Amino acid sequence: MDKPDENPHVTGPLLSYGRQCLDDEDIRAVVEVLNGDWLTQGPAGERFEQALCDEFGVRYAVVCSNGTAALHLAALCLDWKPGDVVIVPAMTFLATANCCAYVGAEPYFVDIDEATLTIDPNEVERHLRRLRTEGKRVRAVIGVDMAGHACDWPALRALADRYDVALVDDACHAMGGTYADGVKVGSCAHADVSTLSFHPVKHITTGEGGALLTNDRDMADRARRLRSHGTVRGRDQIADWDGPWHYDMVDLGLNYRLSDLQSALGISQLKKLGKFVERRRAIAKRYTECFAPSSLIRCPVERAPVKHAYHLYVVRAKFGPDTISRNELFGRCREQGVQLQVHYRPVVQNTYYARQAAYRDALRSLPVSCAVYQEVMSLPIYPQLTDSDVERVARLIMELLPGREGRVRPSPDRSSVRRPHLSVR
Ligand SMILES: Cc1ncc(COP(=O)(O)O)c(C=O)c1O
Structure with missing residues (x-):
């Protein structure tokens, strides 16, 4: 995630390990929003969410301010609490582990497969068994599709079912990848929830940005609420509804929204994934x-x-x-x-x-x-x-x-x- 900085010895452009790929169509999409009425909380967010659902074949997409926020929202939606343990791969970006720590849960580091660098299902099982024997409250396993190589999701799903834990796909590295004969990474075919990042070094970018993908309606509703201060609106949501201006905070939420500028860029970028x-x-x-x-x-x-x-x-x-x-x-x-x-x-x-x-x-x-x-x-x-x-x-x-x-x-x-x-x- 380091930015390539100036190097006095280099005459041509610096080739960094990753960078964004933008074209005139992307720029036009952002300018259109700038010329419109909604810079944030407008129609582009919902359009981007629908485009993500179509691309990944999931029922619900909740866009948010970055991939770390998406993981934090997943941790909140899955109700991880102090005393809970969540298994994470030892080799990943900080955010995979930190989302557990944000909610007071303990990230428990497990080793990776020597060839694919993804979390090793045999190691996951070994630790699940031991942690259970020790009476630890293991709540979930997070897999990371390291560098773009999918985890062994069918094996992880089998373990999640056997040990009754949730399964999270930190898919920030693998947009556009597939596993298990053409199943898209991020599709939630095996995971309960997947998260994406739209940082400029990733496959598509919105500057900063992320998304939570799931087939679980309650989780999507909760993530949407938590993304916007934990508030609800409308007569059907608020028992003592006082008028169209009335919003009610039902959860301690955050401001993890993605702006319409970013969503418009995301829609344009997604077409090129x-x-x-x-x-x-x-x-x-x-x-x-x-x-x-x-x-x-x-x-x-x-x-x-x-x-x-x-x-x-x-x-x-x-x-x-x-x-x-x-x-x-x-x-x-x-x-x-x-x-x-x-x-x-x-x-x-x-x-x-x-x-x-x-x-x-x-x-x-x-x-x-x-x-x-x-x-x-x-x-x-x-x-x-x-x-x-x-x-x-x-x-x-x-x-x-x-x-x-x-x-x-x-x-x-x-x-x-x-x-x-x-x-x-
Ligand atoms: C595996 C992984 N998870 C989560 C994130 C966090 O994404 P973001 O930078 O959008 O917060 C990253 C970012 O590099 C990542 O590589």
Whole structure:
């Protein structure tokens, strides 16, 4: 989410790991709203919600101010409370875990699948079983379709049913992706609720923005209410209705609304989602072809029947004294106008969580996330990138990773990870 800043050494445009793709049609859509009567709470919001329902095949869409707000609304709608535990992947953006903490629930970090980097259903089951035995009140599992690769939703649904917990799809990375033979990520075919982000690095943008998707009418109504101060209006909603001006606050809500300017941009962007994802997939394919001769780079996988949406193109390499440090490689790429990023440092290593007693030993059960964190780097991927940009980035990285230390090996499995590597840093 870092913004590419000015670099005095770079003459051309900086290639960052992600950026928005806007055209004249998008600009016209926003200007039309600016020339109209409603800058917010007008008709564009509802139109965007309908377009999202049509695109994702869900009954209800509630647009809101960002993806974090969508997750917070989901946490409020699912009634998570202090004392509740919610299972989240160790490797994700902060917001996935923070939405639990906002409502006083405990995010419980679980390790990821070594190949797809999505939450590992076997680990989810192991922890669900143990937490239940310990008498913990586990309320939900949140899956994240990491980098655009869908989680194993059928397996997670089976676990959610067996352990009677809710299932949340943090789909912020995977708009336009599919799983289980063509089922769209975000469709709520398996999850109870899905959340999206329209941040500029995502597949489509509204500047800032997000949405909660669900097939549950009560949840959608509640999310809509909470998005707008927890208020209701109208004779049918208010027992002592006093007039058309009357609104009544029935829940402690927030102002998480999306403006009409943003919604209009969202409608225009959504029309291009399919095209954007196809271009991202073509870029990913080109990177993978370019890296084929290199034994030092490990490219992302697409595990059938998943269709990867490539929000990120995350490669893995062994950094260190025998090759090159990640920071040095990042610095050298930066000098050449290429800005790389790391997705992600395990959330629990952030000071806010690491300093809490509850998380003191958390890293011990996260060997895959810890090992993967040492290896990952996200390369530029967004629709405007040309094939020659992609080839230049791939060439640059291959030149910088010297061939002294042979192959990129898979991350160690659980049994071979030595404990001293797992301390909180
Ligand atoms: C997995 C994931 N969840 C949630 C969010 C939060 O979205 P937003 O930045 O729109 O609040 C992000 C944003 O990067 C994300 O990557």
